[in-house]
Amino acid sequence: MNVVPRETTSSQDGRFQLLVDAVTDYAIYMLDPTGVVVSWNAGAQRFKGYTESEILGRHFSQFYTDEDLATELPRRALETAAREGKFEAEGWRVRKDGTHFWAHVVIDPIRDARGNLLGYAKITRDLTERKKTQEALRESEERFRLLVQGVTDYAIYMLDPQGHVTNWNAGAQRIKGYTESEILGCHFSQFYTDEDLATELPRRALETAAREGKFEAEGWRLRKDGTQFWASVVIDPIRNDRGELIGFAKITRDITERRHAQEALEHAQAALFQAQKMEAVGQLTGGVAHDFNNLLTIIVNNLDLLTRNAREPRDVKLIESAQRAAERGAKLTQQLLAFSRRQPLQPDTHNPNTLIEGFESVLRRACGEMIRLQLSLAPRIRWVSVDAPQFESALLNLIVNARDAMPNGGSLKIMTGNVTLSEMDSTSSDLPPGQYASIAVQDTGTGMTPEIVNRVFEPFFTTKEIGKGTGLGLSQVYGFVTQSGGHIKVDSTPGQGTRVTMLLPAQETGIETSEEEDETERPARDSAGTVLIVEDEPAVLEVASDIFDSLGYDVVTATDANEAIKVLDGNLSIDVLFSDVIMPNGMNGVELSRKAREMRPDLKILLASGYPMSALPSEGLGAGVSFISKPYRWTELAEKLRGLRTGA
Structure with a gap:
């Protein structure tokens, strides 16, 4: 058995005491089995304010607050240490001057070789600054939580790295319709449309946010009830101190109303641009037609003079050919003048049904063999003030255009009806509110794209082959309708056909009555x-x-x-x-x-x-x-x- 010399043990105890006394960041001291202080180091003096002479022999419970004393925490702490081998806790402690500090406390029992309790070793650390930092952080987080929860115009919520919802604010519930209990743990992809899911947009959005630091976009999103809203979306990645991705912050705003307003503005701007363009083209074509008419006047009169003196059959034939060409040129100028709304009209009050029925035979012949023409005429149609020949010419142009859109045959329908425009309706048509008669030509032809629809009334614009149209037919219709105070509209879908509707102002008098009160669809005559x-x-x-x-x-x-x-x-x-x-x-x-x-x-x-x-x-x-x-x-x-x- 090796015996340690007494001098060596004393030397080690001395060095240990010096080490303990030198520590200033920790209060290290000993208690006897009853809790009386029996040793004191420099750290204890710095934390608690007592000198060694002031504290030795006094009970350590004087470091505890009144609240802890009321619960006998000092006694329970020593009992726990003796029973379990350790007591560890954090709490407020009291300095000599009465101020409080937040302490981390460890109490270990000290026993001799036979296990008898000799006392306790107590180590205390001042964590007040850390406690203040934690409290400040907690208060900041609480304020932020209250702020986020108080926002109702934005959906603000977090996702885990896989895209599952981990929290939910009141704005998210208002915009998307889900309560917090319904949505937590669900994947955020359920807010996306089928079209976006098919392109894996949710996955790509998270990948973009993680890779580039942000994902921002606009698009349609789904509410709980299945309705859609136009959303502005921002996704930001959330990383910890080590740069590891721990989730995403997602902010969504419902901007459906703003989108509708923007679309309405774009439509209004497009309509204004179209009106300005048509007006400019109308002025140009009107001027060209006027000058061309002057030239035709000279040509026609000179041909008439030549006719009086022509004797040879060949000369007569040449003059007659030139006269026919001049007549064709005159018809073209009339169409140009009609588009530019400078064609002199001779309006009179007419029943649209009567005009259509009186012109029916010509319309049927124009349709050709493979087109089935039907009329659906309202029996109590309002009368309109129009130039009858120009009305017939416009209707014929619409019929011919519809026929050419059905090279393999089909159905063509002429419909009339009464229309009442409200303030809202008149805004889209540039017509004042009031009563109108509607004359529509609908075919089952090839239809047109929106780009073509926007240009169909332009002079010389045509989709037909070279030599199969002047491009003036629909421009004549446009000019006639607008000069008559009306509005013309084209609805067309590629592969499904076209409907052209003329709205003409109704007249106060001349309403034709019929025993039949309801609109009926019938052939224009008793067809065999x-x-x-x-x-x-x-x-x-x-x-x-x-x-x-x-x-x-x-x-x-x-x-x-x-x-x-x-x-x-x-x-x-x-x-x-x-x-x-x-x-x-x-x-x-x-x-x-x-x-x-x-x-x-x-x-x-x-x-x-x-x-x-x-x-x-x-x-x-x-x-x-x-x-x-x-x-x-x-x-x-x-x-x-x-x-x-x-x-x-």
Whole structure:
């Protein structure tokens, strides 16, 4: 057994005492088993203000506040240390001068070799500054929390690094509709539309924020009830002291109203620009037309003078050709003047329905064979003050334009109605509030893009092939309507057709009444049905078309059996097939009839031929088929058709 010399032990105790006495950042002292102070170092004197002579022999409870004394904390601290081997806590302590400081306290029991309690070692550290810093931070965080929670115009919330919502303010609840309990822990991607989710915008937004320090954008977002709002979004990354990403701060603002206001302003600016452009172009075209009319006056009068002295047939023919060209030029200038609203008008009060019905035959002929024209005319349409010929010209231009948009056939409808414009409505149309008559032409054609719609009324603008249009038809319509005090609007969707609506001011008098109070949709006349005429000779085809048109039929034509089968295979309603028997391209009229009866069993068929009926192969045609010999008169044709309808 090694015995440590007494001198060595004393030396070590002395050095340890010197070490303890030298420590000034910690109060290190000893207590006897009852809590009386038996040693005191420089740190204890600095913290607590007592000198060694003042404190030795006194109970350590005098360092505790009245609140802690009331709960007997000093006694309980010593008992805990003795029982558990350690007592550690933080709390307020009292200095000699009565001031308080925040202390971190550790009390360890001291026992001899046999385990007998000799006393306690007590180490105290002054953490007042740290406590003040923590309190200031806590108060700052609390103020910030109250600030964020008090904001209702912005959604301010945090996300974890994966994008899950970790807190939620009142503004977020107001804007997005979720309560805090409903949304905490959910992924923020549920605020995004399906279109944004398909492009993984939420993931890309967080990646951008983490990589670049911020993500900022505007877009549509979803509320809890499924409605959408236009949002301004900012996402900032949150990093700790070591630069590690611990989440994201997300701020969202509902700017839907601002977006609507901006869109309204853009629309107003575009409308103003369009009006200014059309006005400028109108002034230009009006000037050109005026000067061109002066030149035409000279040309036409000189041609008239030449006509008086012309004797040779060749000279007469050349002059007449020049006169026709001059007349065509005069028509072009009239269209230019109409667009520029300088065309002299002779307005009178008219019923739009009467004008349309009186012009119907021309409109039907303009539609062509593959277009089915229908009229839907309001029975109590308001009268308007217009120049009737100019009205008919404008309507014809709209019909021709619609027809050209349906090269493969389709439906075309002319509709009239009464319109009352309110203050809000009149703002968008630049018309004063009041009563108007509406005349609309709607087709099922190719439609137009918004860019083309914005230019359709410009002179010489056309989407047709070179040589198939002057580009003045719709500009004439625009000029006529605006000069008549009205407004014209185009609604078109590519692939779905176009609707052109003319609004003309209604007149106080001249309202035509009818027994029918409701608007009805009907053919413009008592149509006998639709006939498909198959004839390869143009002259004969024209005569047959005129006869059937005079008999009340809507006419569709084909020049051979193959074209006819394409028509029958479509959706167009056909009541009668009228076909020549002898036709080119292989299939004759009888074979076409058999094929037609297979496709449409209820179809009435009338075959025309210069051969005797006994020589025609009519087996298998069955009932509902009749023959007529060439040459035929319209009375004979009408009788045959009557027999087909009655089964006679």
